[in-house]
Each structure stands twice: as structure tokens, then as C-alpha cells.
Amino acid sequence: xxxxxxxxxxxxxxxxxxxxxxxxxxxxxxxxxxxxxxxxxxxxxxxxxxxxxxxxxxxxxxxxxxxxxxxxxxxxxxxxxxxxxxxxxxxxxxxxxxxxxxxxxxxxxxxxxxxxxxxxxxxxxxxxxxxxxxxxxxxxxxxxxxxxxxxxxxxxxxxxxxxxxxxxxxxxxxxxxxxxxxxxxxxxxxxxxxxxxxxxxxxxxxxxxxxxxxxxxxxxxxxxxxxxxxxxxxxxxxxxxxxxxxxxxxxxxxxxxxxxxxxxxxxxxxxxxxxxxxxxxxxxxxxxxxxxxxxxxxxxxxxxxxxxxxxxxxxxxxxxxxxxxxxxxxxxxxxxxxxxxxxxxxxxxxxxxxxxxxxxxxxxxxxxxxxxxxxxxxxxxxxxxxxxxxxxxxxxxxxxxxxxxxxxxxxxxxxxxxxxxxxxxxxxxxxxxxxxxxxxxxxxxxxxxxxxxxxxxxxxxxxxxxxxxxx
Amino acid sequence: xxxxxxxxxxxxxxxxxxxxxxxxxxxxxxxxxxxxxxxxxxxxxxxxxxxxxxxxxxxxxxxxxxxxxxxxxxxxxxxxxxxxxxxxxxxxxxxxxxxxxxxxxxxxxxxxxxxxxxxxxxxxxxxxxxxxxxxxxxxxxxxxxxxxxxxxxxxxxxxxxxxxxxxxxxxxxxxxxxxxxxxxxxxxxxxxxxxxxxxxxxxxxxxxxxxxxxxxxxxxxxxxxxxxxxxxxxxxxxxxxxxxxxxxxxxxxxxxxxxxxxxxxxxxxxxxxxxxxxxxxxxxxxxxxxxxxxxxxxxxxxxxxxxxxxxxxxxxxxxxxxxxx
Numbered sequence: 001x002x003x004x005x006x007x008x009x010x011x012x013x014x015x016x017x018x019x020x021x022x023x024x025x026x027x028x029x030x031x032x033x034x035x036x037x038x039x040x041x042x043x044x045x046x047x048x049x050x051x052x053x054x055x056x057x058x059x060x061x062x063x064x065x066x067x068x069x070x071x072x073x074x075x076x077x078x079x080x081x082x083x084x085x086x087x088x089x090x091x092x093x094x095x096x097x098x099x100x101x102x103x104x105x106x107x108x109x110x111x112x113x114x115x116x117x118x119x120x121x122x123x124x125x126x127x128x129x130x131x132x133x134x135x136x137x138x139x140x141x142x143x144x145x146x147x148x149x150x151x152x153x154x155x156x157x158x159x160x161x162x163x164x165x166x167x168x169x170x171x172x173x174x175x176x177x178x179x180x181x182x183x184x185x186x187x188x189x190x191x192x193x194x195x196x197x198x199x200x201x202x203x204x205x206x207x208x209x210x211x212x213x214x215x216x217x218x219x220x221x222x223x224x225x226x227x228x229x230x231x232x233x234x235x236x237x238x239x240x241x242x243x244x245x246x247x248x249x250x251x252x253x254x255x256x257x258x259x260x261x262x263x264x265x266x267x268x269x270x271x272x273x274x275x276x277x278x279x280x281x282x283x284x285x286x287x288x289x290x291x292x293x294x295x296x297x298x299x300x301x302x303x304x305x306x307x308x309x310x311x312x313x314x315x316x317x318x319x320x321x322x323x324x325x326x327x328x329x330x331x332x333x334x335x336x337x338x339x340x341x342x343x344x345x346x347x348x349x350x351x352x353x354x355x356x357x358x359x360x361x362x363x364x365x366x367x368x369x370x371x372x373x374x375x376x377x378x379x380x381x382x383x384x385x386x387x388x389x390x391x392x393x394x395x396x397x398x399x400x401x402x403x404x405x406x407x408x409x410x411x412x413x414x415x416x417x418x419x420x421x422x423x424x425x426x427x428x429x430x431x432x433x434x435x436x437x438x439x440x441x442x443x444x445x446x447x448x449x450x451x452x453x454x455x456x457x458x459x460x461x462x463x464x465x466x467x468x469x470x471x
Numbered sequence: 472x473x474x475x476x477x478x479x480x481x482x483x484x485x486x487x488x489x490x491x492x493x494x495x496x497x498x499x500x501x502x503x504x505x506x507x508x509x510x511x512x513x514x515x516x517x518x519x520x521x522x523x524x525x526x527x528x529x530x531x532x533x534x535x536x537x538x539x540x541x542x543x544x545x546x547x548x549x550x551x552x553x554x555x556x557x558x559x560x561x562x563x564x565x566x567x568x569x570x571x572x573x574x575x576x577x578x579x580x581x582x583x584x585x586x587x588x589x590x591x592x593x594x595x596x597x598x599x600x601x602x603x604x605x606x607x608x609x610x611x612x613x614x615x616x617x618x619x620x621x622x623x624x625x626x627x628x629x630x631x632x633x634x635x636x637x638x639x640x641x642x643x644x645x646x647x648x649x650x651x652x653x654x655x656x657x658x659x660x661x662x663x664x665x666x667x668x669x670x671x672x673x674x675x676x677x678x679x680x681x682x683x684x685x686x687x688x689x690x691x692x693x694x695x696x697x698x699x700x701x702x703x704x705x706x707x708x709x710x711x712x713x714x715x716x717x718x719x720x721x722x723x724x725x726x727x728x729x730x731x732x733x734x735x736x737x738x739x740x741x742x743x744x745x746x747x748x749x750x751x752x753x754x755x756x757x758x759x760x761x762x763x764x765x766x767x768x769x770x771x772x773x774x775x776x777x778x779x780x781x782x783x784x785x786x787x788x789x790x791x792x793x794x795x796x
Contacts, residue, residue, distance in 0.1 A: 289489035292779075294771035296737055300756045301497055301764050308506050395627065402629050403738055407753055422631050429639055443632045451627035458623070 004071040005084045009325040011252050011332075012066045018259055019063065038384075038463040046205045051456035053209045057217075058449050061244060062251035065092035068321075088321040092248075096241060099224050102137035104236035110437050111227045113139030113149060138228040156226060160219030167218070168211050175203070231437035234424070243441045245416035250449060253332060253401045253411075254394040261336030262386065265343040270374055272344070273351025283348070287341040295338040296404075302334045303409040324412035331404070331411060335397060343389045350382045384464040391460045395453040402446060418442040472787070479783060483776045487560070490772040495556045498765050504531035504551070507761060528570075555765070564766040569758070573766050576751060583653055584735030584747030586663060591670040592732065596725065599675055600714075603682035608709060610687060619683070625676025634742045637669040651744035666743045670736070682721060689717045719789050726782045730774035734767070 029035035042048040069091075070084040093100055107116035114132035122128050134140070142148045180190040197204040220240075223229045230239040272283035290298075306327065310317075317323035354360055360377050368376075404410035405419025406426075413420060425438035508522040508531070525531075531551060558565065564573035606618045642650035648665045689695065690713055698708050735749030744750070748767070755763035 285485065285489065289486050289493065292486055292772045292775045293490055293493070293768055294731065294734065294775060297752065297764070297768045297771050300752070301494065301768055304756065304759060304761065304764060305497055305501050307759070309501065311509070312506050399629055402631055406631060407737060407741070408757060418629075422629075422635075426631075426635055429635060429643075434639075439635065443629060446629055447627055447632075450629075451624055454623050454627050 004069040004089075007068040007070055007088050009066075009068055009088075009322065010329050011256060011325055012068060014256050014259065014329075015063065015066045015252060018255055038460075041463040042459050043201055045459050045462075046202045047455045048459040049202055049206050050209050051452040051459065053206065053213065054448065054452040055456060057213060058247055059251060061092060062248045064095065065090045065245065065248040066252075067091040086319060088319060090248075092244070096224075096244065099228075099238045099241045102228070102238055104135050104137065104228070104232045105133075106232070106234060106236050107435055108135055108138060108228055108232045108236075110229060110231040111139070111149070111153060111223075112231065113142060113145035113227075116231075116435070135228070138232075139226065141226060152226070153223065156222040157219050160222035161215055163222075164211070164214040164218040168207075168214050171210065172207055175207075179203075230441045233438050234428075239421075239438050239441045242416050242421055242438075243418070243445045246418045246421060246442065246445065247449070249328065249411055249415060249417040250398045250401060250446065252328060253335070254397045254453070255390075256329070257332040257335045257339065257397050258390045258393050260332055261340035261343070262390075264336075265340040266347060266379070266386065269344040269347025270351050270378060273348040274355055274370065274374060274378065276352075280348070283344070287344050290337065291341045298338055299334050299404065300407075300409050302337070303331070303404075306330050306334075320414055324415040327412045328415065331401075335400065339393060339397075343386070346385055346389070347382060350385060351378055354378050354381055384466070388457075388461050388464055391453070391457040395450040395457065398446065398450055398453070402442075418446045475787075476780070476784065479780050483780065486776060487772065490769060491556050491559060494765055494768050495552060498761055499551055499555070507531070555762075559766070559769045564770075565762060567755070567762045568760045573763060576763075577748065577766075577770070580746055580748045580751050581733045581735075582747075583745050584733060584740065584749060586659070587666050587670070587739065587745060587747065588732040588735060590663070591667045592725070592728075594667065595671040595674055595678070596721075598671060599678040599682055600721065602675070602679045603686055604709060604714060606679070606683050607686035607690060607713070608705070610690070619680060622676045622680040622683075626680070628676075630673050630738060633669050633673040634739065637665060637672070638742070641665055641668075651742065653743075653745045662743070662745070666739050666745065670739060682717070685717045685720050686713055689713045719786075722789065723782050723785055726785045727775075727778040729781065730777045731771070733774060734771055 026039075029039065043052070067090055068088050071087065071089050073083045073085050105115060108114070109116055113135055115135060116132070118130045119133050120128050120130050121133055134145075139145050139149060139152075142152060176187055176191045176194065179194075180187045183190060193199050194203040194207065220229060224240060228238050228240070230243065233239055233242065268283045268286070272280045310323070310327070317326060355378070360373060363373050363377055401410055401417060402419035402422060405417055406423050408423075410419050411417045421438055421442035425435070425442070428435035428438065504526050505522060508525040509517055512521055512525060555565065562574065564577070567573050567576070602618075606615055609615050609618075638650050641647050642665065648661055650665075652662050653659060654662055695708060695712055698712050699705075703711075733748065734752075735745075735747040737749040737753050739745070740747045740749035741753045751763065752767050754760075755767070
């Protein structure tokens with residue numbers, strides 16, 4: 001182990017499991033023409049490829065942030081054995097360790113070289129004056145920030161852009177080479193085709209999106225190495241770092257909630273529709289009852305009880321991170337509890353329809369048992385409903401997290417999340433002048449993820465829903 | 472019709488019993504009253520007497536289901552299950568953990584909630600339906616395309632942003648209306664404008680898109696084509712035929728939430744300092760007042776079931792094709 005001893009939090013394991021399932025699904029779907037067709041439609045739409053690329057960026061950060069470990073303690077190998085600190089870090093923390101460790105005293109504005117608040121400073125000759133002191137990290141390399149800052153920011157931006165251009169050119173050349181080999185055409189013909197936007201898959205759109213993303217990442221990285229790009233918060237922590245760390249929380253809530261509720265929704269929905277009779281009555285009763293409690297109140301009640309439970313069993317959690325992780329998992333479970341009913345109802349209705357279809361009737365006429373009929377004939381025919389639900393629910397869940405954290409029934413207060421950022425920043429709007437960056441950063445990061453998730457959901461629904469596909 | 476309504480009401484009873492048992496399990500079985508007392512009084516340095524006092528003050532000292540110390544029927548009635556859960560069916564919410572009468576608080580606090588929710592619903596419906604109809608009129612054009620994109624973008628913005636942004640721009644920068652507060656009577660209107668406006672703007676994206684889909688579904692139907700073939704102008708088709716028929720799914724969708732308007736909106740009310748049921752619930756959550764949260768869960772379920780009932784009835788009223796069986 002290079003950096004330390006790996007730690008697997010429960011949500012990490014579930015996230016990797018989810019990634020594994022998704023890869024397995026696509027590996028399987030790509031070999032079946034009827035499953036491949038709708039996804040081809042997705043990657044052929046411009047909105048589809050743009051949103052896939054942006055979401056991939058978010059998900060990659062989320063996955064990197066899910067690889068946790070106990071870092072190695074420096075200078076600990078006196079007698080050969082290595083000691084690990086109890087603190088839990090992620091691989092992503094390692095990548096952005098610069099801005100992670102660059103804390104200031106308190107608030108500072110984006111790109112500031114001075115602290116936001118005035119402080120009493122003692123000069124060398126003993127006189128005290130009140131002024132904005134220099135930041136310990138942000139813009140510390142400048143001798144005279146007032147004069148040099150603008151030029152320095154511009155210089156860093158240009159460096160970033162040049163780097164982005166180089167990376168982009170390399171990637172695009174590789175792509176064109178690959179395409180030309182596959183299509184057995186000349187390199188220039190393929191490049192020209194892409195530039196004209198005449199290709200089947202919108203490669204030109206992909207190229208432009210890639211350029212924009214690379215520029216944003218690399219220019220951002222250049223800036224972040226010298227400044228607090230989005231300022232610092234009350235305790236002087238970098239806001240950009242917080243916003244990036246919050247991505248994992250958002251991704252976990254958006255995906256795991258659905259993953260956790262899927263087994264219940266699928267099993268119960270299919271059972272209700274297939275067996276009918278008293279099974280149907282019981283399951284319908286179950287979801288009508290759960291559904292009739294307003295979601296927020298059910299979540300509030302469950303989280304209150306969770307607080308009591310965690311207070312009682314405080315010693316069960318080895319560290320704060322594990323405790324927060326457990327709470328995140330519970331939140332996903334509770335959110336899943338309130339959201340499985342919709343999918344369950346859809347699946348029940350679809351099963352009712354499917355069991356009367358000829359091929360299912362034929363299967364039972366041949367003596368195929370219910371379990372086999374369900375697994376072979378019914379489940380595969382409603383996977384599109386499940387997939388559409390997964391992508392449609394994602395954005396709603398991310399938004400819900402923010403609202404729940406605001407009313408203190410969301411994720412653990414120690415966990416980085418957009419909801420917690422908004423919650424702690426909203427009082428700062430009353431300050432004069434306004435401390436807006438924390439709020440703006442969390443809202444912007446959340447907005448981009450939700451927007452592209454919504455666009456992606458639309459494209460996927462259009463491609464998968466047979467009713468839309470026909471018309 | 473009456474037989475149908477009675478049957479539907481009878482059907483609601485087992486669901487309410489289910490909700491009641493669920494909340495009881497959640498509040499008293501998952502965690503014992505002892506745990507709640509410890510939580511409320513602070514984790515450490517709590518004596519047994521303090522816990523007993525806390526419990527008996529609030530009536531949590533009784534056994535859960537069966538009280539062997541009492542005589543006759545009291546064996547069942549002098550229990551937490553009876554006093555705290557069964558009494559909810561007659562809307563006896565009892566006292567909150569801080570000692571206030573919950574029923575009285577609810578009857579006081581539902582009016583401010585309604586003062587926000589009703590105008591927001593009516594004006595919001597008018598605005599979104601008009602917008603959706605306008606988009607449907609331009610269907611298939613660039614206006615339609617970009618309107619949908621804007622709707623998706625509006626949907627993607629957190630409701631917290633609308634509230635914080637609205638308070639900042641209208642209250643702090645422009646100083647048109649007060650940032651938060653509430654007042655009874657006519658002068659209270661100035662406090663209502665901002666929350667109502669923000670509620671409407673926050674809902675525009677998703678509702679407009681949803682209504683547009685309903686309109687488009689209706690526009691593609693045969694009777695609309697017939698109407699057009701007869702030479703009726705596009706405006707006539709939209710207003711006379713499409714709008715009227717599309718109102719069926721729209722209005723029945725609204726009927727479900729009508730009773731829930733009493734509950735108010737948690738976020739809006741707490742941001743704007745409106746003394747409605749929403750902020751009541753939030754305060755209870757923050758103060759860990761289990762009695763109030765339990766009462767609100769039950770009340771919410773009752774209102775939701777009433778909403779479902781009203782939906783079914785309204786379907787039979789507006790759509791003659793629906794039969795009662």
C-alpha cells in the first residue's frame with residue numbers, strides 16, 4: 001500500500017457494487033441487438049452525449065472520493081512496521097491535497113489575497129493598525145497583490161488553456177485514428193466528417209464538450225493551485241474543496257436510494273401483479289399505507305428515531321466518518337422507503353398486462369412454473385421501466401438531500417454536502433457586504449449535476465419508453 | 472353515489488389503522504420512552520428519577536400494550552398504545568412534549584398556512600396552464616424546444632435557491648417587501664406576496680412541462696383532428712376542445728393535494744417566519760418534540776386519504792365514462 005491502509009465504508013462497497021452491476025449490464029446489453037438499440041439512440045442524440053460526459057465527470061469524482069484509506073503516519077517506520085492514522089481520507093483528497101490543506105483563518109472572497117474581515121495587526125515599530133491581513137495561502141506568491149493579481153490570474157488561465165488544448169489535440173487525434181481504423185477510411189476523411197458534424201454519433205458535439213470540460217478542469221486546477229477560486233468559509237476551509245467533496249454525497253444519495261429500494265419494489269410489484277388475489281391485496285395495502293404518510297414527515301419521524309438510536313449506540317461507531325456514513329446509508333434507506341411505492345405500482349400494472357400476453361400464457365401452458373416465468377418472461381420485459389425510474393429519480397433525490405439537510409433531517413452535519421453548505425451559508429446573506437460564494441458554489445454545482453441528470457433522463461426515457469418510440 | 476362514497480370511506484379505515492400502527496412502532500418500539508427521555512435530557516449525568524419524572528409528565532410511564540396493574544377495561548386503556556395512538560382516531564392529539572395543547576395549536580396555525588398555500592395554488596395554476604397552452608400553440612417550433620429546455624433548467628434549480636435568491640433580491644436589494652414575518656388581516660398581505668411569488672416561480676418549470684405533455688397528448692387525438700377538419704380556427708380548437716378535456720387530468724391532479732394545503736410548506740414557512748403548520752412541524756423536529764411530529768404524521772395521512780377520496784369522486788363527476796364499481 002502506497003498511501004495507507006484501505007478502508008471500506010458501507011456506502012463505498014455499495015457504490016462499487018453498483019458500478020460493477022452497471023458495467024455487467026452494458027457488457028450484456030451490447031451483445032443483444034434489441035437491448036443495444038435504445039442505447040444507440042441515446043448516444044446519437046446531442047443532449048444525450050453532452051449529459052453523459054458531464055455526469056461521467058461527476059461520477060468519476062464521486063468514485064475517486066469513495067476510495068477511502070487510513071493514511072500512513074510520517075516518520076513512523078522506526079522499527080520497520082508502519083503506523084496508520086485513524087483519520088479516513090479518500091484518493092480524491094490525495095489528488096486535491098493542496099486545496100484541502102490550504103485553510104485560512106476565516107472568510108475570504110474568491111481569488112482574494114486578503115482576508116475578508118479586518119484584524120488588528122501589530123507593525124514592527126509597535127503601532128497597531130486595523131487592516132485586512134494577507135492570506136496564508138491564497139495569492140501568497142504575489143509580492144504586491146493589488147498590481148499583480150489581474151495579470152497573474154490571466155497568465156494562469158492561459159497556461160491552463162494551453163494545457164487543455166494540448167490534451168484535447170492528443171485525445172482528438174487518437175479518436176480520429178481509432179475511428180479511421182475502424183471505418184477503414186483515411187484519417188483526413190474521418191476528421192473532415194467530424195468537423196462537418198456529419199457523423200452518426202455526434203462526434204463534433206463530443207469534441208466541443210470535451211474541450212469545454214478540459215478547459216474548465218485545467219484552468220480551474222491552475223487557479224486552485226495558487227488561489228481560493230471560490231473563496232473560503234467561516235472556518236477558512238476552501239469552498240471549492242467542499243463543493244467537490246459534496247459531489248460524492250449527492251451521487252450516493254441519488255443512486256444508492258434507488259438501488260436499495262429496487263429489490264423491494266421489483267419483488268413486491270411483480271408478486272402483486274402475477275399472483276393477484278390476497279397477495280395483491282396485502283401488497284397494495286402495504287404501499288397505500290406507506291404512501292399516505294407525507295414523505296417529508298415520514299422521513300422526519302424516521303430520522304428523529306435514528307438520532308435517538310445513534311445516541312444510544314454511540315460506541316458502535318469507530319470514527320465520526322463511519323458514523324456519518326452510517327447515517328447517509330440510513331437516509332438512503334428511508335428515502336427509498338418513501339419512493340419505492342411509485343415504482344411498485346408501475347410494475348404491478350405492467351405485470352398484470354404481461355401475464356395475459358400470449359408468450360406468457362404459452363409458457364404456463366407448457367408447464368413452466370411461476371418462478372421461471374417471472375425470471376424469463378416477465379422481468380426482462382419491464383427492465384425499461386426500472387431503468388427509466390432510476391434515471392428519473394436521480395435528480396429529485398439530489399435536490400431532496402439539500403432540502404432535508406436544511407431542516408436538519410438530512411445527512412450528518414459533519415459530512416460535506418450541498419445541503420449542509422447552503423444551511424451554514426444562508427445566514428451569511430445578511431452580512432454586509434454579502435458573503436455569497438459558499439451559497440453560489442453549492443447551488444451551481446448542484447444545478448449542473450441536476451440539470452444534466454434531467455436532460456439525460458429525458459433522452460433515456462425517449463429511447464426506452466416503447467410508447468414514445470412508436471409514435 | 473352515496474354507497475360508493477361510504478365504501479371508499481370504509482376502505483380508508485384499515486389504511487389509517489396501518490398508519491397508526493406504523494407510527495406507533497416507529498416512535499415507541501424502535502426506541503423505548505427511556506431512550507427518548509435520555510435524548511431529551513442529555514445523554515450523560517441523567518438519573519433514573521429524572522427519566523421517570525420526564526416520562527410520567529408526558530404520560531410515557533405506562534406500559535406499551537397491556538397494563539396488568541389496572542382493573543377491567545383499564546388494563547387496555549391505561550397504556551401508551553391507547554392514550555397516544557388510539558386516541559388519534561378521534562383527533563385527540565394530546566399535549567406536546569413541552570406541554571402545549573396540540574389540537575389548539577393546529578387550529579390556530581392552519582390559517583396562516585392556508586393564506587400562503589391557497590393563493591399560491593390558484594395563481595400558480597393560472598400561470599402554468601396559460602404558459603403550457605402557449606407552448607402547445609407553438610408546438611414543434613424553436614419556441615417550443617427552448618421553452619422545454621428552460622423548463623428543465625428551472626426544474627433543476629433547488630427550491631432553496633429560489634427562496635434565498637428571492638429574499639435577497641426583493642427584500643434586501645430592492646426593498647419592495649419585508650423579508651419575513653406575518654401579520655393577520657389586510658396589512659398582512661405585504662408579508663404574503665414574496666412567499667406566494669416564490670412558490671409560484673419555483674413550481675413553474677415542472678408544472679408547465681407536465682401540462683404541456685397533457686395538452687400535446689390531447690392535441691393528437693382524433694376529435695381534435697375532426698374539429699380542425701371542420702375548419703375551426705386553431706385558437707378555438709385549443710380553448711374549446713383541448714383545454715376543456717385536458718382540464719380533467721390537471722384538476723384531478725390538483726384535487727389530491729387540496730387537503731394537504733392545510734399542512735403548509737415546511738421550507739417556505741420556516742424561511743419566511745410564517746406561523747403556520749409547516750413551521751410548527753419544523754420547530755417540532757428541531758426541538759425533538761415527538762408528540763407533535765407523531766400528530767402531524769397522522770394528520771397528514773388523514774388529509775392525504777381525504778385527497779384520494781376527493782380525487783375519485785371528482786373523476787366520476789367530470790368524466791362520465793368512469794363507472795362506480
